[in-house]
Amino acid sequence: MILEQYHNTCSKLSKRLTIAYSTSFSWGIKAFASEYRDPIYSIYAYVRVADEIVDTFHDFNKTELLEKFKQDTFEAIKNGISTNPILHAFQRVVNDFNIDIKLVEAFLKSMEMDLFASSYLRDDYDKYIYGSAEVVGLMCLYVFVNGDEKKYKKLEHSARMLGSAFQKVNFLRDIKSDLTDRGRIYLPDVNAEFMINNENKKKLEKEIDQEFHEAFIGLVKLPIGVKLGVYSAYLYYIMLFKKIKRLDVDQLLNKRVRISNYYKFYLLLKSVIEVKVLKLT
Numbered sequence: 134m135i136l137e138q139y140h141n142t143c144s145k146l147s148k149r150l151t152i153a154y155s156t157s158f159s160w161g162i163k164a165f166a167s168e169y170r171d172p173i174y175s176i177y178a179y180v181r182v183a184d185e186i187v188d189t190f191h192d193f194n195k196t197e198l199l200e201k202f203k204q205d206t207f208e209a210i211k212n213g214i215s216t217n218p219i220l221h222a223f224q225r226v227v228n229d230f231n232i233d234i235k236l237v238e239a240f241l242k243s244m245e246m247d248l249f250a251s252s253y254l255r256d257d258y259d260k261y262i263y264g265s266a267e268v269v270g271l272m273c274l275y276v277f278v279n280g281d282e283k284k285y286k287k288l289e290h291s292a293r294m295l296g297s298a299f300q301k302v303n304f305l306r307d308i309k310s311d312l313t314d315r316g317r318i319y320l321p322d323v324n325a326e327f328m329i330n331n332e333n334k335k336k337l338e339k340e341i342d343q344e345f346h347e348a349f350i351g352l353v354k355l356p357i358g359v360k361l362g363v364y365s366a367y368l369y370y371i372m373l374f375k376k377i378k379r380l381d382v383d384q385l386l387n388k389r390v391r392i393s394n395y396y397k398f399y400l401l402l403k404s405v406i407e408v409k410v411l412k413l414t
Contacts, residue, residue: 147178166358270296291351
């Protein structure tokens with residue numbers, strides 16, 4: 134195909150962007166069978182650019198930039214091409230795997246919410262979580278099942294729960310930077326007047342525990358080519374969550390919980406053993 138070089142170059146750029154912004158996520162993708170890697174890199178790179186617009190482009194008109202990004206996204210998906218390499222790689226995944234356009238719309242809606250909201254009441258919080266995290270998991274699920282709608286429906290709920298759990302763990306880990314750098318609080322019904330405390334932290338942790346449980350039910354049913362990568366990410370977030378649960382709010386507001394690269398490698402080996410040797414089912 135005459136565009137093959139362009140397709141490949143755009144995919145490589147999406148991979149480079151993903152690796153630059155997330156070593157943990159990149160490790161998980163590397164554990165996928167080769168046919169899944171480029172599409173997932175392309176999804177992550179796309180959502181990363183949108184996230185950067187609302188989180189770091191402080192010296193520019195974020196509203197205009199996000200609106201342009203949104204218009205360019207839908208134009209790329211409609212036309213099947215874009216001169217923006219990240220958008221081009223993403224539209225290929227959307228079109229090749231028949232990803233529901235409503236998922237893309239929900240994601241961009243949550244990015245718009247980030248432009249104007251510094252805290253969320255419960256209903257808006259749930260909508261934000263759905264658009265910012267759950268739909269990303271659902272986009273990946275379309276790739277995992279190769280666009281098979283029947284298989285997708287069976288695993289949809291677990292994929293949503295996994296995305297939600299990951300996002301909420303990130304929120305607890307990043308409380309300090311979200312408050313100081315972005316002026317936001319990503320906990321339901323918590324704002325500047327009603328600050329986070331250990332009681333509402335434990336309430337959110339209870340939600341996360343349940344979501345991890347429901348996510349695992351679907352995780353073990355994923356295709357073998359992606360199970361190892363998803364399970365390694367699952368173990369990473371479980372360990373991160375355990376460390377967060379041992380800390381109180383004041384400690385979280387003073388330091389960012391991390392998992393060392395050594396321990397990440399250990400978790401990857403543990404995943405290999407449990408998935409391939411013990412045949413996780």
